Amino acid sequence: MNYPIAYVDYLVHFHGDRDYFECHELLEEHWKSEELDTRKHIWVGLIQIAVSLYHQRRENYNGAYRMMNSAIRIVSNEKAEVQKLGLDYDALLKLLHKRAEEMKQQKKYESLYLPINDPSLTTVCIERSNEKGITWWSESDLNNISLVHRHTLRDRTSVIAEREKNLRYKQNSRQ
Template structure:
């Protein structure tokens, strides 16, 4: 995946906390590959943002299911953390999150980015504030907007519905 895609993902995940959009960003990157498979690293990022989306909505069953997949994936097919500006502690952080999910209320996941990646994110997303102010701002950020929490239900789905209806119509014509 390219660096702009990764920075967009981190911006949505850390600053905007729009996990639904994170999923969309990585799914687009994943599916843009000539031979996209579930073995590509984008899948891990999709899993983490999807699990966070479910966890924030208090869908613990869904969050645990997806976090389990992410942990299994890291155990069976580790990613090159440095390539993505992540510290290797991400594996333990996700494992702990999964282990404690039934006992701890949702609080946004603090991705363990490298200092270099935090600096790139700062320049990308919030260049008008100092680096120190940026770090302080994101430290305790916790967005609770209903539009973020329930985005899949509240978004405009007219385009999706139109495509589905057109596909159904095509299928009926073939039958």
């Protein structure tokens, strides 16, 4: 099976360095690169799983719970796509429901492992992890502040510049 490199990298970060922010960035870029009318909704579901775990790790349980429920709604409607991505659909849904309940009960974050059932995907992920110098299938480092609070520590210069550009464009188009 041939998997998109963005998806493989998502899995590497998801199961390796646990950089859920990077998981989000990788798949969002991939999703946005697809033609608008053929975008796969499963990418949004996978993004939301990573974002949910990011929130749980930061103890934002309400945000984590809402995001996980949204991910569950998407994943539950995408059985064929989940299976094409080398994941065990039933095990994944069970895992996500269990985690959502833990979030609702405000249980502390623990690393989550997606149920990959394609051995060739696991092999590709291990190889890619080695290329990136990331240890595959490892626990989250909860003491790594730059990982846990990545969105608050990142350089937002380009984001702010893009927003200002769009604002100027809107203001100019109204005149």
